Amino acid sequence: MTIDEVKVEIRNKMNEMQEALDSDDLSKAEAIKAEIAEYKEMIKQLEAELAEVEDKEEDSETEVQAEEKSEEVESETRDEDDTIAELEAKIKELEAELEKKKAEESAEENKNIEEEKGERNMTEVVERVTVLDNKEEVRSDFQNYIKNNELRDLTTESGAVIVPEYLAKEVQDFTDELQALDKHVTVESVTTKSGSKPVYNGDAASPLVSVAELEENPKLAVQPLTDVKFDIETFRAYLPISREAIEDGIGAETLVKKILAESVVATRNAHILAVLNTFDTKEVTTLDGLKDIINVDLKTRHQKHFVMSQTVYNAIDKMKDNNGQYLLQNSISAASGKQVFGLEVVVFEDALIGQNTAYVGNLAEAVVIFDRSQYSAQWTSYMHHAECLMVAIRHDVKELNKDAVRKINFTVPVEETPEG
Template identity: 35%
Template sequence: MLKQIMLQKKIEQRKNSLNELLKKAEGFATRSSELETAIDEAKTDEEVATLEEEVTKLENDKQELENEKSQLESEIADLEKELDDLNRNAPKPNQGGKRNMGNDVEIREAINEYVRTKGQARAGFTTVDGGALIPEELLSPQKVLEDVVDLSTLVNVKAVNSGSGKYPVIKKSGSKMVSVAELEKNPELAKPTITEVPYDIETYRGYIPVSQEVIDDADYDVTGLIAEEIADQELNTRNAAIAAVLKTAPAKTVTGLDGLKAVFNKDIKKVYNVKAIISASLYNELDTLKDNNGRYLLQDDITVDSGKRLFGKEVVVLDDTMIGAVEGDLVGFVGDPKAFCTLFDRKRASVKWVDNDIYGQLLAGFVRFDVVATDTEAGYYVTFTPDTQNVPEV
């Protein structure tokens, strides 16, 4: 029994050292991310060179730490194997109803060690012997169905390599060439208008802790499920940012279908690929309207995601509070979202690491992007007022 206790203490010492290395590794990861951001934002070659030298030193330190970590893990594995062999060959409790007092003492000592170390020392007894853990069955979860729209598929997306910059946008001049007689000098054409739109990348990040007990006891992929949730939150973050920019389009109040049709027919230039990104309440309002011949104004079209078109244009439906302000808002963006705004995508990633302090895993995600209106003539933010007195034919 004394040898088992000594081995257990050695294992705990090695694990404490390993915990310190893991904490140091987390600090390296944080510093590495900070250096990457600093390099992106550096203004001179000298600054970049100095930061890259620190990156090289950091990589060397990380490699040394990784080697030390591997050595500790190997030592822990060897010690735990030796402890398991000793426990396996230890004298078994007496059979026939006689109580083995020596075994009871060992279990009691192991339980005391468990309590003193707050659950970290677990060798020497089972959960049945000690009654320390009473597991509950963890069944496979049911995922709530969601109607998810990825707005980044509708807007212009540009991958960028720096934290800030300018994006040139060329507007059509609308001018024409002129007729020129043979051998006459070429006339100068109208110059295009180039506008430089600034962008400034923002970082969105966070993590979700998952206990190791849940990971061990569940009969489904807990970490995979949490990773999906982080991906959903990333999507929701991008959608909210894109919708916020769409709501900055020039405001236009329209009454009835005549007013809405005028936006499609004449207010937006024909060069744009117009869509209607509208609130669920406005969609419901339009979906229940019929023309004078009794035909619904929204037409079915299986070639578009929403399955509906209005005046021949695709309809995308969002929650009222995303494209509007409150439930019941009859609002939406009518125009070309790809021309109207651009998503500057810097980086996205998901990471997983072990946190021994909580005896679990931390699943994290971070995204870096900015969404900017690049062509404000490409659409309108429409507020719709029903006009039941005058329903046009289509």
């Protein structure tokens, strides 16, 4: 076949495809679309063969003949390009119309499936009600309940309301939001897997020295900046939820997302504590011991607050000063609402940070999280009839300056009961 003959065939097929679309015969239209694609490939092959022949002819022509032929070829090429462009545009229109009709057909099928499912469920529900109470009015009353949520004459002889079991199920959520330690440390967003952050801990500053005129500037005795290196790791997990749990339990999917979110907080808490637990521990048994750490051990330049366990909080909450005033005071300036010695108090569970553990100082100057990314995904596991939810976080947690915080093991001596 020649190129012109193939174009004629394409036009014929385009007319057939339009007729199939007009009659909503999408399967036939799809088959004709494939045939048109084959003809388009045939044109490309014929054009390649023609170009090869023309190249050979040009080698044997004189300069004048070649010039005249070149003008003729250019004119024919323009006409041919216009024809091909016209065909391509029409083919795209037909393909777009086909895709639109396929989408409409798919939407209509899904709608019919949902309507059939709804009708089937309603039939099953009404049949169940009819078994419970053989009265025609119960049938219509329950249909009204389903549509308008009105309880009207829906009782048996025992006084119980007739409600299908699936409407009464709920997921019981006994989880609590975990407190996040990352609210109190430095979070540094990074865009690479590894690197370093320059840190100045304040210990390296020294006084300037006197220098004579035009003398060379002296170098400070120590280097004030140190690099904290990081290497990002990935931490991830997923939870499957059966389709039955999603369909039968109200809020099952939301609950699993909440559990995964708490897993992220728990992971960060564990990694922050792993760094804090490398700090030296101070044994403290009295309030004066706490004051020594705050007033002397920690540098005055560090902003300070308390992070303490429930047990330590409870012990301090019972203590009074020499005037009989409780040491733990309410504070409108502190985010937690409590302060001791003028410092904000943040309380964490014993199970998280340790029963007798407290930290005092500035956690933001002591620990840094190099935060790379957080990713969540959801997919359908057809083989298990389930939805799978996943979360992944990428970070590294490092020590910034251990002198900014003191870890405390706070125990109150047990008072001995006098004999007799």
